[in-house]
Amino acid sequence: MAAVLSARVLKRKIRAVGNIKKITRAMQMVSAAKLKKVQQRLLTIRPYADKIREFMENLSAQVAELEYPLFVPRREVRSVCAVVIAADKGLCGSYNANLLRHAEKFLAEKGAPAKIVAVGRKSVEHFRKHGADLKQTYAQLPTEIPFAQIKSMTKLLVDMFAGGEADEVHLVFTRYVNAITFRPGHVQFLPIVAEPKKDGAPRREVLYDFEPKPAEILDRLIPRYVEITFHRLLLESMSSEHAARMNAMQNATENASDLIQSLTLQYNKSRQAGITKELLDIVGGAEALRG
Numbered sequence: 001m002a003a004v005l006s007a008r009v010l011k012r013k014i015r016a017v018g019n020i021k022k023i024t025r026a027m028q029m030v031s032a033a034k035l036k037k038v039q040q041r042l043l044t045i046r047p048y049a050d051k052i053r054e055f056m057e058n059l060s061a062q063v064a065e066l067e068y069p070l071f072v073p074r075r076e077v078r079s080v081c082a083v084v085i086a087a088d089k090g091l092c093g094s095y096n097a098n099l100l101r102h103a104e105k106f107l108a109e110k111g112a113p114a115k116i117v118a119v120g121r122k123s124v125e126h127f128r129k130h131g132a133d134l135k136q137t138y139a140q141l142p143t144e145i146p147f148a149q150i151k152s153m154t155k156l157l158v159d160m161f162a163g164g165e166a167d168e169v170h171l172v173f174t175r176y177v178n179a180i181t182f183r184p185g186h187v188q189f190l191p192i193v194a195e196p197k198k199d200g201a202p203r204r205e206v207l208y209d210f211e212p213k214p215a216e217i218l219d220r221l222i223p224r225y226v227e228i229t230f231h232r233l234l235l236e237s238m239s240s241e242h243a244a245r246m247n248a249m250q251n252a253t254e255n256a257s258d259l260i261q262s263l264t265l266q267y268n269k270s271r272q273a274g275i276t277k278e279l280l281d282i283v284g285g286a287e288a289l290r291g
Contacts, residue, residue, distance in 0.1 A: 006270045007271045007274060010267040010270060017259050020256055021257065025249070027245070028250050028253060032246050034242045038239045038242060042176065042239050045228065046232065048228065049228050049231075049232040053225070053229065056222075059221075069162050070158070070190055070191055070226075073193070074168070074191075078112060079113045079115065080112050080167065080168045081115045081157065081165070081166035081168070082103065082106070082114050082116055083169070083170070084117070084119065085119040085120060085123065085174070085234060085237040086118075086119065086121075086126070087120050087121075088120050089245075091245055091248060092244040093248040094244075095241055098174075100122070100123070103184075106170070110170075114132070115134075115165070116132045116133060116134050117134075117135050117137075117153075120138070121139040124137045138153065145234065147227070147231070150227050151223075158190070158223075158226060161190040161191070168188060169188070170186050170188055171186060171187050171189050173187075173236055175236055175240070179247070180247060182239075182240035189226070189229065
């Protein structure tokens with residue numbers, strides 16, 4: 001009777017794990033579809049964002065005498081603003097934990113008081129729990145975020161820097177490399193400065209002739225630059241999130257398959273043991289009647 005009961009329990013477990021496998025498989029496919037959509041947008045915007053950043057860095061070196069507000073570093077950094085971009089949901093492996101750990105390390109290294117702009121529910125929950133100075137929160141951002149919302153978000157950051165509320169603005173995000181590689185990182189968003197080249201080579205300088213005047217060009221170009229840069233880093237983080245969730249659900253699906261295989265083997269052994277016991281009881285009873 002115990003063997004039969006054990007077989008029933010195992011059969012119920014197999015059915016339960018099978019249902020979980022269907023869910024994780026469906027989530028894997030949904031994440032793959034979302035990743036493909038966001039990835040296409042990221043690959044489209046990346047070349048433009050890289051080129052406009054290169055142009056702005058070269059331009060900043062030539063218009064220093066203009067002292068354009070968004071190019072001028074503060075003599076003393078007394079406060080910083082950190083935009084921390086995490087996910088709205090879990091079930092994406094260590095994606096959120098790695099990003100938030102990197103953010104805490106970065107803020108500790110900066111040392112200055114920080115105002116946080118939290119993007120993503122996990123980021124909001126983390127910094128509320130730790131009593132951080134939350135300037136603004138954004139949750140449940142759509143995959144195809146309207147550009148009007150991008151403009152609204154970047155305006156907040158520009159106003160904070162220009163108004164002296166923050167001496168530096170940094171973005172903490174996850175850089176997307178490919179479907180299995182994504183790394184948490186940070187960039188200085190404001191003031192606009194030239195990043196050092198990774199290979200250590202000197203930066204190529206480009207001289208420009210301005211028509212119309214540099215100040216007029218900057219007035220038109222800088223808003224576009226900050227919006228494109230912010231949008232690009234949002235897409236980097238979104239791509240990383242969907243890739244992390246796709247990989248996590250793929251691993252969960254594979255683990256469920258392995259568990260079903262193991263439980264099925266136990267079920268067959270249990271069932272076989274039950275049948276063998278019943279046969280022995282029948283044979284034993286027959287022998288007793290003969291005797």
